[in-house]
Amino acid sequence: MRLGVGRPAPAGRAGAPPPGEPRRIGYLYVLPALVIYALFLLWPLLHGAWLSLFHWDGLTVGTWAGLGNYRQTISDPQLRGAFGHAVVLLFFYAILPCCIAFVLVAAMSRSRPRGMTFFRTVLFLPQVVAMVAVAVAWQWIYSAHGPVNGTLRLIGLGGLARGWLGDFTWALPSVGLIGTWAEIGLAMVLFLAGVQKIPQELYEAARVDGAGAVAEFFAVTLPGLRRELAVALTLTTIAALRNFDLIYLTTGGGPGDATKVPAYEVYNRTFNTGEVGLACAIGITIAIIVFAVTAGVGRLVEGRA
Amino acid sequence: MTSRAERLATYGVLSLFAVIAVFPLLAVAAQALALPHLSFGAFTAAWRQGHFARYLTNSLIVVTVVVVVASVLSILAGYALGTMDFRGATTLFYVFLAGLMVPTEAIVVPLYFDLRSVGLDNTLPGLMLPQIAQSVSFGVFWMRAYFRSAPRSLIEASRMDGASSWTTLRRVLIPVGRPAILTMVVLIAMWTWNEFLLALVIMNSNEDRRTAPLGLSIFQGQHQTEYQPLMAAALIVAAPVVLVYVFLQRHFIAGMLSGAVKE
Numbered sequence: 001m002r003l004g005v006g007r008p009a010p011a012g013r014a015g016a017p018p019p020g021e022p023r024r025i026g027y028l029y030v031l032p033a034l035v036i037y038a039l040f041l042l043w044p045l046l047h048g049a050w051l052s053l054f055h056w057d058g059l060t061v062g063t064w065a066g067l068g069n070y071r072q073t074i075s076d077p078q079l080r081g082a083f084g085h086a087v088v089l090l091f092f093y094a095i096l097p098c099c100i101a102f103v104l105v106a107a108m109s110r111s112r113p114r115g116m117t118f119f120r121t122v123l124f125l126p127q128v129v130a131m132v133a134v135a136v137a138w139q140w141i142y143s144a145h146g147p148v149n150g151t152l153r154l155i156g157l158g159g160l161a162r163g164w165l166g167d168f169t170w171a172l173p174s175v176g177l178i179g180t181w182a183e184i185g186l187a188m189v190l191f192l193a194g195v196q197k198i199p200q201e202l203y204e205a206a207r208v209d210g211a212g213a214v215a216e217f218f219a220v221t222l223p224g225l226r227r228e229l230a231v232a233l234t235l236t237t238i239a240a241l242r243n244f245d246l247i248y249l250t251t252g253g254g255p256g257d258a259t260k261v262p263a264y265e266v267y268n269r270t271f272n273t274g275e276v277g278l279a280c281a282i283g284i285t286i287a288i289i290v291f292a293v294t295a296g297v298g299r300l301v302e303g304r305a
Numbered sequence: 306m307t308s309r310a311e312r313l314a315t316y317g318v319l320s321l322f323a324v325i326a327v328f329p330l331l332a333v334a335a336q337a338l339a340l341p342h343l344s345f346g347a348f349t350a351a352w353r354q355g356h357f358a359r360y361l362t363n364s365l366i367v368v369t370v371v372v373v374v375a376s377v378l379s380i381l382a383g384y385a386l387g388t389m390d391f392r393g394a395t396t397l398f399y400v401f402l403a404g405l406m407v408p409t410e411a412i413v414v415p416l417y418f419d420l421r422s423v424g425l426d427n428t429l430p431g432l433m434l435p436q437i438a439q440s441v442s443f444g445v446f447w448m449r450a451y452f453r454s455a456p457r458s459l460i461e462a463s464r465m466d467g468a469s470s471w472t473t474l475r476r477v478l479i480p481v482g483r484p485a486i487l488t489m490v491v492l493i494a495m496w497t498w499n500e501f502l503l504a505l506v507i508m509n510s511n512e513d514r515r516t517a518p519l520g521l522s523i524f525q526g527q528h529q530t531e532y533q534p535l536m537a538a539a540l541i542v543a544a545p546v547v548l549v550y551v552f553l554q555r556h557f558i559a560g561m562l563s564g565a566v567k568e
Binding site: 023024025026027028029030032033034036037039040041042043044045047048051058104107108117119120121122123124125126127128129130131132133134135136137138139140141143147181184185186188189190193231235238241242244245248249262263266267270271276279280282283284286287290291294 | 311314315318319322323325326327329330332333336374378379381382384385386389390391394397400401404406407408409410411412413414415416417418419434435437438439441442444445470495498499501502505506517518521522525530532535536538539540542543546547550551554557558561562
């Protein structure tokens with residue numbers, strides 16, 4: 001599978017441009033895209049950063065807060081809880097799927113199975129289904145008479161049956177497992193593509209050296225999949241932070257505060273509690289974390305390359 | 306080099322996870338169709354009670370406009386940033402690229418107040434414009450990569466023939482770049498069709514202009530445990546994207562895994 005658009009970019013264009021190379025007209029081509037992008041993405045972002053510096057209920061005149069909203073984001077027990085839940089979900093959305101997919105794909109790295117297009121298509125399917133529909137499906141799966149409880153009763157563990165999404169202890173892991181379900185296919189598809197690109201000779205060489213399955217994993221598969229692992233961790237981490245749809249539709253942050261996450265708090269603090277400045281501070285914080293994760297994982301990979 | 310047992314284990318693992326991936330969706334379909342009796346009653350009920358004819362039309366309008374406008378703008382900007390040398394071109398590219406890392410959660414609240422102050426809240430253009438902006442961010446990144454990879458000789462030959470930059474784009478680069486453009490189009494279409502948070506906030510009081518995912522969430526609120534019509538409604542909303550995906554999966558997967566950060 002190709003991840004890019006084909007041929008590598010032409011080498012640097014350091015020299016003077018050939019005569020007739022169009023230059024200034026470039027601005028004209030970029031302008032329409034830039035105008036809409038600036039008005040409806042850059043401006044709201046800056047406006048949000050500005051609003052995050054005020055105490056504002058969305059109606060009356062706001063008062064200057066400085067970094068007060070950011071301090072509250074860190075110190076408010078409820079918000080700290082929300083970020084704590086995000087860390088738990090990070091495990092379910094990113095760590096768990098990547099680990100499972102990695103081990104599975106590594107285990108089958110020696111064979112080149114046929115029918116990969118079919119498996120790839122099916123494994124990747126959860127990524128393209130509207131989160132709204134996913135939420136509806138899982139709400140039924142976790143419901144009192146849904147398949148999870150049905151299976152438990154069938155194997156004589158009926159005592160464990162419960163409304164999973166309404167349970168203070170189990171709601172968060174239950175939502176997390178929906179994330180695992182959605183992301184595991186993405187990780188598998190990425191790693192399967194990467195494994196195909198590891199030269200078969202490397203495995204043969206490792207075997208000639210008498211490497212066992214475990215040694216082979218650390219010597220050949222792990223380094224060969226480093227790039228794919230970085231992409232998978234980045235994409236799944238961001239998915240874990242941007243899960244407003246799923247939380248809003250399955251639990252609404254409940255029961256109590258059990259599944260409140262930062263993405264949900266942005267909405268909640270704006271429209272339910274009238275803390276618009278605080279909501280903006282949470283939104284900007286999410287953006288900063290996304291930016292840091294993207295830059296950090298990229299650097300980690302490049303640094304060891 | 307591989308043993309039979311090894312190969313069987315590989316297929317076993319792949320099949321197990323394939324089943325896990327499709328199970329919730331098959332379960333939804335089975336319930337919606339009341340299998341094994343096969344009845345479309347739930348669909349007609351959901352379709353009528355959920356006003357899905359109207360909501361699907363709204364979604365279709367939003368997707369069409371966002372895809373067409375964002376694609377044209379992205380091709381134009383990506384062409385300039387990928388093939389022309391002008392002051393600030395690299396900086397401009399990074400400005401667009403940064404947009405890929407801006408989550409909707411960071412802009413939705415200020416957008417709500419901005420759109421309200423200019424009277425664009427609860428209107429289709431108010432829902433389209435921010436999505437065009439988000440799509441352009443990916444589109445410019447994607448199309449610039451294509452234009453940079455297009456053979457330099459193609460562009461130079463066209464210029465030698467006396468073609469303007471516009472003619473080169475129209476006659477040479479766009480026809481050759483159809484696969485790249487198609488990938489961009491299906492991804493923008495999917496993201497726009499599935500968008501929920503923006504629709505929820507921007508269409509907060511105009512029931513006539515709800516999109517399909519927003520309609521489904523409202524329908525869910527009204528039919529908490531009536532799973533049959535609920536599943537039918539979920540299927541109605543998810544099916545269009547899934548159908549396109551089945552035929553163009555290569556484009557979806559290549560685009561979404563391109564290292565692009567948007568989802």
